[in-house]
Amino acid sequence: MVRSCETIAYDSVTSPPPVALVCGAKNCGKTAFSRHLLNILLQRYQKVAYLDTDVGQTEFTPPGFLSLTVIDQLTPDLTIPCLKTPEREYCMLKGSKKPVKTELPLVVNTPGWVKGIGHDILVDVLKYIAPTHVVKINISAEGKNLPSGAFWLDEDHKESVNLIEVSSARQDSFKRSVLVQKDAGLLRDLRIMAYFRQCFPSNLNITTIKELAHALTSHPPYEIPISSIKIKHLHCQLVLKILKIYLHALALEREIPEDDARLLLVSRAYDNQRLRFGTGPGRP
Known part of the structure; x- marks a missing residue:
């Protein structure tokens, strides 16, 4: 994993900075790889953009958010949830057929939904973002992996892309790459708590969802003038x-x-x- 991250970060051929997309089956270690890659990139660049498309298990925001976050500090402990405010000014221009080019290296984390519609969505994301590097994490159970090779490219595609295929870091007793067992529901609860916990002083003791809910109901609500609300009928x-x-x-x-x-x-x-x-x- 370290060698793959360093290949992306210090690839002298890559100019402008690299755009790396990480994909693979659920719980294969995509988030861990992405965060480690962030740290490696921060050793070369002052800031790194992180596009999180895994809305079920977000990294820097509460669950349910599609976010682009600019990171400027190393994360010493990758096991600790870290909430950050997304940079909203970095976005795709409305009506643009091509992605906006940024001067920052970009890491794209994707969901583990890699079959059926999930596979089709991932292919569209890959084609639209057009990353310079694609990291595909595989496990020993071949049926759960993405197709081999550059599966998202058409036959007449001429642009080159660096495809890096790695095995999941977690292995069983037979040295086979296996899925990382995670309690997704618990992780979502922890991130929700961490997000809303920011509304209160640090010395306030809140350790459970029930305590958080009670504190939120006692918290003065935000007031928004009705005149500032606009509803747009999209259809x-x-x-x-x-x-x-x-x-x-x-x-x-x-x-x-x-x-x-x-x-x-x-x-x-x-x-x-x-x-x-x-x-x-x-x-x-």
Whole structure:
């Protein structure tokens, strides 16, 4: 593992800084490898970006977050949860077909969902990010591993990529690479506690989820003016299209009378949607 990390960090051919994506089956050691790689990269670079796409077992945020965090300090103990504030200014530009190039080395940690839809998502992520290095961690149970080679590339792909395949560091009595047994639920609870624990003074004794919940309910809530809240309807055009098709089907294809309650209801809903998102009232 150390040699693989050093290969990525000190690859003299890599310019701009490396973009390393770590993938493999669940609990094979992706997070441990990623954090160790962070420490190695920080020996050469002042800052390293960490893109966490494993929302089930996040590294620097509470569970459920897709985050990009900039790290500027070594982590001496990789077993201790470490929460950090994500850097929101580092993001993909809206409408851009290519990822934004940064001047920082980037480590991408991925979830262990590598079969079915999970495999398809991983392929899309690999194609979109286009990493300079891909680290694929394997275990002895071949059926749980990702396909061999650069499985995400098309046959006509010409750009080169450094593929590093390593075996899981954890081994059984027969020296076979095996999965790391982790209590994912407990890890999520610990990160949630660590996150919300920041709301309270360090001398306040909170050791259980129940104590945390009680403390949170006693904590003064944040107040946000209603005027500062904006709701954006992401699928308004789709709703309009569906209502238009439905209205057309009722009025023309099924020849329902104009005073029919169903037709009036759909027509009113369509007019309301057009007033909010379209070009004004009226039937098509």
